[in-house]
Amino acid sequence: MIAAMDRSTDPGPPRGGPVLQDSVTAAITSAFFEELAAVGYGRLSMEAVARRAGSGKAALYRRWPSKEAMTVDLVVQVSVRAADTPDTGTLRGDVLAFLTATDQALRHPLVSRILPDLLASAAYHPAIAAALGEEIGTARRRKVGAILRRAVERGELPEDADVDLGLDFMAGPLYWRTAIRRAPAGPDRIERLTDMIIAALGA
Template sequence: MTSRQSPRADDRTDAIRRAALDLAQEAGFAKLSIEKAAARAGVGKHTVYRRWPSKGLLFLDALLSQHEPAFAFPDTGDIVADLRTQTYAAVDLLGRPPWGPLFRSMLGEAQQDPMVAADLNKRFIRPQEEALLARIRTAMDRGQVSPDLDLDMAMAMLSGPLYFRFLITQESVGHDFVDRMLDMLFAGMAAAPPADA
């Protein structure tokens, strides 16, 4: 997992990650165990525990390493179009197996395991949030978004509806939903026209 690992250690790490994902897809996260992942990968369980102290951390690393999200937002000069592009990519990935069910399991595990929650925040939530807020700040500097915008609230309003549907109601989140959400949010976030306009 570090640049100092040997090629053989890297291969072993990849095999363990693949085994964990395969087992989670086959039987669900609840039935995943360090022992089963070790047996599937052909290694001893202590080899797994040296890298990941819990099955939650193994699963999180396996999932994020398999599909590391791209956090850099496009910048075409149109903030709404850029957020739409990025959000489409996210809902397309999470709207289909295996990523949707696996990601839902990972979020559930983060509620139970503080180490998983901290790692999820470090590797996924915080970088995503920082990239989004950087793109919104650029739009503010260009006068496309109100300079008085509450950035924390904007983040909550942009991500909250997606997580609500994904986790609570488990309704599908398609492009139409994303379009309606962005249109509604940016009606309130847009910069006010000049007073003499």
């Protein structure tokens, strides 16, 4: 999810191979996310993306019919890479791993600028809301749901643990802290956050 946003990690095609189409698409993709981080979705212009990508506008319109379609396509494409967190054997291990991975993603400078903007833009653009809900929301719910279910099976959580609110605890505090308050959480904060979330889940 991160690498695709990072132009410096995009070495282009290995060598002399089938270059053209792919390198242009990669340049446009990088430019899109950089521009998104620079001005936000509302002020994102196709012209600026093309300019930043060093391409013509036609190269964009040849691939996507509109800014919204481009956004949905690229965001979905980049979100797919989010891997499942493994079963560590304990609830605390699972939660800690999930939070650490989430924190790492939220710390990425492009992500931390882009994600709140896209989440807010979702209120104005149903297509974006659908894409985010589908690709990010559903995936996250599935992961967290699996973690909580395993914990119930192990007897670490009561049978009637509130999974619905548990989802909000697994995402809310860390997102609020990192993306909204912009107060980065060190490893010790993540540990403590883990303990507090587990206490909340057991209530």
